Amino acid sequence: MPPPEIPPSASIRIVLVEDHDMVAEAIRMALDRTADLRVVARSASIAAALADTARLRPDVVLLDRRLPDGDGIDCIVGLRAAAPHCRVLVLAGEGTITVATRVAEAGGAGLILKADNLDELQDAVRRVAAGEIAFSKGLLGAVLERLTGRAPDRGATLTxxxxxxxxxxxxxxxxxxxxxxxxxxxxxxxxxxxxxxxxxxxxxxxxxxxxxxxxxxxx
Structure with missing residues (x-):
């Protein structure tokens, strides 16, 4: 399926949440070099992400999972409360079925890996901004199985x-x-x-x- 078309005049506004300066700069440059994507803020913590999202009301929050003040997935609900129309795309160093399922259950629009190429990242941002979901290859089917109860969650029975x-x-x-x-x-x-x-x-x-x-x- 081709990526959804974004009108040339439209600009997808993104809050980038990433605490490592070099990684954040590389991602920002990759997104800003396209006409339809614009990073309007870079946050380095969950607290800053919540404040920036409430202030700027972006279309997409590109959220690193590992942040200095906690697990980014845990703040998805708060981000969506701060800006109800925004979509949250999680960026992770590694992707497992359990992590991807947590993202979906929290209301996230997808999960993409840092190892994925920049074209895939840009495409994922466009997809979630258009109301679609975007999970790295191999994760979506497993997430759907987990959410519909066909695949067991190893941690589900832990007290x-x-x-x-x-x-x-x-x-x-x-x-x-x-x-x-x-x-x-x-x-x-x-x-x-x-x-x-x-x-x-x-x-x-x-x-x-x-x-x-x-x-x-x-x-």
Whole structure:
């Protein structure tokens, strides 16, 4: 399907949310060099993105996932509340089914990878501005399956305490330190760890953390 046509007189206004200066400048140059795309602000944090979006009411927010003050996906709802007509396109270093599904469930219009070429980025921005969705190759079908319940989410059965345990495992902590951080007995912490391993189908803590990172389950 060809990209949607944008009238020559129209300019898609973009707030770019990216904390790395060199990356942000490269993306800005790639977008601004086309007649129909214009970066109206660059934000380096979630807080700045919310303020800039509320002030400028852009057509598209191009949102980096990893930001100094949190996970960009968590602020999609806030961005859409600040400017209800704007569309949010997430930019990520890696794309997994779980991460892409989180974007869709939060109301995001798509997810594109930093490894994708600049033409694909420009096309994705145009598509979401036109009301379409844009996910990197191989992700859209899997996201639709996940949202319709045909594909299991590895993290869906984790309890809040097990998710806390997984986050602490991701920090490299052992059972003794996890028990202290959670305020539970060491044996209880070990039980939490074991259930996390079982639910992620992992044989070791390292395998569980590796799986969690790949699936976008770690904060």
């Amino acid at each position: 809040p305490r097990e998710r806390e345990t997984l986050d602490l495992l991701g920090e490299g902590l052992g059972s003794a330190e996890i028990s202290r951080r959670l305020g539970v007995a060491v044996n209880t912490a070990r039980n939490h760890i074991q259930r996390v391993l079982e639910k992620l189908d992992a044989r070791t803590q390292l395998e569980a953390v590796t799986t969690a990172r790949r699936e976008g389950l770690l904060r």
